[in-house]
Amino acid sequence: MRPTPDPVGPGQESVWDYPRPPALQPAGHRLRIVHAGQTIAETTQGFRVLETSHPPTYYFPPGDCRLDWMHPAGGGSFCEWKGPASYLDLEMPGGISVPMVAWFYADPTKRFAPIARFLAFYANKVDACYVGDWQATPQPGGFYGGWVTPNLAGPFKGGPGSMGW
Numbered sequence: 001m002r003p004t005p006d007p008v009g010p011g012q013e014s015v016w017d018y019p020r021p022p023a024l025q026p027a028g029h030r031l032r033i034v035h036a037g038q039t040i041a042e043t044t045q046g047f048r049v050l051e052t053s054h055p056p057t058y059y060f061p062p063g064d065c066r067l068d069w070m071h072p073a074g075g076g077s078f079c080e081w082k083g084p085a086s087y088l089d090l091e092m093p094g095g096i097s098v099p100m101v102a103w104f105y106a107d108p109t110k111r112f113a114p115i116a117r118f119l120a121f122y123a124n125k126v127d128a129c130y131v132g133d134w135q136a137t138p139q140p141g142g143f144y145g146g147w148v149t150p151n152l153a154g155p156f157k158g159g160p161g162s163m164g165w
Contacts, residue, residue: 002165006153014153015053021081022051024112029132031058033121036096040126041065047115051081053157053165055139055146058131059118062104070119073100082112088119090126101125103145123147 005016027046032039043064048056073087082105090098102119105112122145123129124138131149139146141158148156157165 003155003162006155008153012151012153015050015055015156016153018050018052018054020052021111022049022054024049024114027056027058027131030130031060032128032130033060033126034128034130035090035098035101035126036092036094037127038066038092040069040090040092041119041121047118049082049112049115053155053162054144055148055152055154055156057120057145058129058147059115059120062117062119065102065119070102075100077103079105082108082115098125120145 005014008014024047027048030044031046033041041060041064043060045061047059050056069090069092070088071091073089075087077085079085085103085105087100088102090101102121104117104119105115106117108116123136124142129136129147131147134149136147136149139148139158140156144158
């Protein structure tokens with residue numbers, strides 16, 4: 001059962017206006033990820049995926065990420081829209097390790113070809129994620145990788161009772 005969307009204020013986007021199947025568009029903001037005092041990814045060339053009921057998921061070009069700190073993680077998953085995903089662990093100097101911090105699609109479907117090998121990061125596994133000057137919070141629930149910013153109106157899929165949305 002679809003919930004009642006929150007009211008949308010000036011300058012806000014309702015995640016209930018996002019399409020299904022999802023849309024891919026340039027992020028339109030500088031994106032940055034910080035963990036343990038270090039920037040692990042920063043770009044002005046990112047993309048965002050918009051899907052009904054989800055906050056955007058942001059994708060970074062691999063050349064704008066600290067790939068020297070990323071290593072393949074075991075396992076994988078499958079997205080009905082983008083195809084098979086692979087995961088990466090973060091291993092920073094000083095013994096800082098974050099398992100399955102990011103994922104990517106090596107060979108996504110045609111619609112998502114522009115984000116082939118781009119990295120998406122879980123906001124709940126790093127210290128801070130930024131979209132422009134906004135610090136994002138993780139999409140509820142820990143399963144999905146969306147970033148919640150102050151310009152979004154929900155409710156957001158991912159929390160208890162939302163799996164059937």
